[in-house]
Amino acid sequence: MARHTVIVGASHGGIAAAARLRALDPLAQITVVSAEDAHPYQRPVLSKAYLSGKAALETIALRPASWFAENSINLLRGMTATTIDRAAQTVSLSSGQNLSYDALVLATGASPRQFPADRGGALKGVHTMRDLGDADRLKHEMVEGRRLVVIGGGYIGLEAASEAAKKGVQVTVLEAADRIVKRVAARQTSDHLRALHQGHGVTIREGVHIDRIAGSNGSAVGVELEGGETVPADFVVVGIGISPNTHVAENAGLSIGNGVVVDSCMRTSDPCVYAVGDCASFPYEGGHIRLESVQNANDQGAVAAANITGQELVYRSTPWFWSDQFDMKLQIAGLNTGYDDILVQSGTGSTRAHLYFRDGAFLAADCFNDPVTFAMSRKLLDSGKVLTREQAGQSGFSLKAFLTS
Amino acid sequence: MMAKITWNLANGSIISAEVADGMNLMNAAVANNVAGVVGECGGCLSCATCHVYVDEDWTDRAGKPGDIEDAMLEITEAPKTEFSRLSCQVIVSPALDGLVLIVPQG
Numbered sequence: 001m002a003r004h005t006v007i008v009g010a011s012h013g014g015i016a017a018a019a020r021l022r023a024l025d026p027l028a029q030i031t032v033v034s035a036e037d038a039h040p041y042q043r044p045v046l047s048k049a050y051l052s053g054k055a056a057l058e059t060i061a062l063r064p065a066s067w068f069a070e071n072s073i074n075l076l077r078g079m080t081a082t083t084i085d086r087a088a089q090t091v092s093l094s095s096g097q098n099l100s101y102d103a104l105v106l107a108t109g110a111s112p113r114q115f116p117a118d119r120g121g122a123l124k125g126v127h128t129m130r131d132l133g134d135a136d137r138l139k140h141e142m143v144e145g146r147r148l149v150v151i152g153g154g155y156i157g158l159e160a161a162s163e164a165a166k167k168g169v170q171v172t173v174l175e176a177a178d179r180i181v182k183r184v185a186a187r188q189t190s191d192h193l194r195a196l197h198q199g200h201g202v203t204i205r206e207g208v209h210i211d212r213i214a215g216s217n218g219s220a221v222g223v224e225l226e227g228g229e230t231v232p233a234d235f236v237v238v239g240i241g242i243s244p245n246t247h248v249a250e251n252a253g254l255s256i257g258n259g260v261v262v263d264s265c266m267r268t269s270d271p272c273v274y275a276v277g278d279c280a281s282f283p284y285e286g287g288h289i290r291l292e293s294v295q296n297a298n299d300q301g302a303v304a305a306a307n308i309t310g311q312e313l314v315y316r317s318t319p320w321f322w323s324d325q326f327d328m329k330l331q332i333a334g335l336n337t338g339y340d341d342i343l344v345q346s347g348t349g350s351t352r353a354h355l356y357f358r359d360g361a362f363l364a365a366d367c368f369n370d371p372v373t374f375a376m377s378r379k380l381l382d383s384g385k386v387l388t389r390e391q392a393g394q395s396g397f398s399l400k401a402f403l404t405s
Numbered sequence: 406m407m408a409k410i411t412w413n414l415a416n417g418s419i420i421s422a423e424v425a426d427g428m429n430l431m432n433a434a435v436a437n438n439v440a441g442v443v444g445e446c447g448g449c450l451s452c453a454t455c456h457v458y459v460d461e462d463w464t465d466r467a468g469k470p471g472d473i474e475d476a477m478l479e480i481t482e483a484p485k486t487e488f489s490r491l492s493c494q495v496i497v498s499p500a501l502d503g504l505v506l507i508v509p510q511g
Binding site for chain 2: 045060064379
């Protein structure tokens with residue numbers, strides 16, 4: 001009998017695993033379990049073009065419904081995995097079904113951190129931005145003249161701020177750290193994004209601490225800061241990070257540590273169980289990291305699928321990310337972990353790149369309306385070739401020329 | 406209005422479909438299960454996974470890549486040629502009725 005792979009999660013990582021598995025093994029039996037009722041859809045576009053109405057629901061499907069049928073992939077919607085019996089190799093679903101598996105892929109993603117309910121987090125008009133339901137609710141809230149307070153100046157918060165401001169909403173972003181995107185980017189990138197938002201009328205306040213979300217008749221009416229000031233709001237977006245969905249894996253006794261711990265082949269502490277995407281903590285530079293991106297989910301899903309078919313494929317993709325805010329396309333190549341130096345490249349017009357270095361060697365680049373530097377940085381990182389700070393700093397330096405030299 | 410689009414796949418199979426005007430060729434390829442056209446970034450010019458070659462006879466009508474697209478074509482898996490386009494940047498119109506695309510090996 002054909003081997004049965006059960007994939008828990010039908011977002012980018014889960015669908016990538018299913019697609020690659022089918023491509024590699026025409027006979028594999030594949031079941032994908034989706035927690036959502038909606039047909040599997042692309043996530044990044046939700047906080048960007050979908051919010052602004054530029055992308056309709058039917059254009060953001062990850063795969064058309066016919067794809068599942070044509071590829072004999074059994075998609076079970078509106079149910080979650082409740083328990084895994086690793087000894088029996090079965091997974092129980094919230095629908096009451098029990099599925100036997102030869103291989104199990106956990107692509108369970110992550111959930112947005114909620115603002116504490118006892119401090120106003122459960123009031124009406126308080127939103128997170130993660131799934132289709134969130135995006136649809138926010139679309140309704142974003143009406144010209146209304147006031148939005150965004151809690152958290154990370155990429156999700158800034159994208160929501162950008163879409164709202166484009167619709168004529170008055171937006172204030174509150175960031176607890178002394179600068180926005182501090183966790184993931186250099187000061188120069190914070191400065192650039194701050195100026196971009198301020199130029200479009202968004203108020204950015206950094207180093208502010210929130211006491212509570214104030215409510216009236218059960219609805220949010222403002223955000224109270226420590227010190228007593230209240231920033232008025234008609235609705236609130238909470239963008240304070242996400243937590244990996246590890247509950248089922250943890251109850252099954254799998255190794256957990258900021259995500260489901262996997263090896264470089266995406267195997268968990270049980271060799272029949274894999275984890276991919278936002279929920280997976282994978283080896284990187286002697287430690288373990290977790291990445292929250294489409295690239296990571298897609299590529300890890302494909303690696304897990306290859307290994308299920310008996311390959312020994314190691315995950316070693318160059319990470320990349322993107323964010324669209326106002327008329328600015330930010331593309332990020334590589335990981336800047338441990339950077340100690342930044343080189344700012346200003347091109348023509350709004351073109352700009354911030355190159356990150358550690359111990360004099362190139363690590364990553366934040367590219368603003370600069371797809372050439374982005375593409376070349378990805379190519380460079382893929383190639384393994386070392387670019388030094390000294391080389392990059394020379395006058396007339398061109399990444400493209402360096403790559404072909 | 407619809408235009409007939411044909412994809413020649415790396416494995417030798419051929420997919421043809423009637424595609425509505427105004428749709429981009431990445432969405433059209435995904436909707437028609439064209440293996441090899443992925444569209445990882447949803448068509449925002451960030452991933453270069455919807456790379457196709459335009460059939461020689463159609464290059465004039467399909468047009469040339471824009472600046473951003475041209476840069477992104479540097480990181481496609483299959484080599485960039487004078488026929489390379491990113492599907493998400495080609496919008497279907499009556500002028501493209503009959504268009505033939507070659508999908509690179511994925």
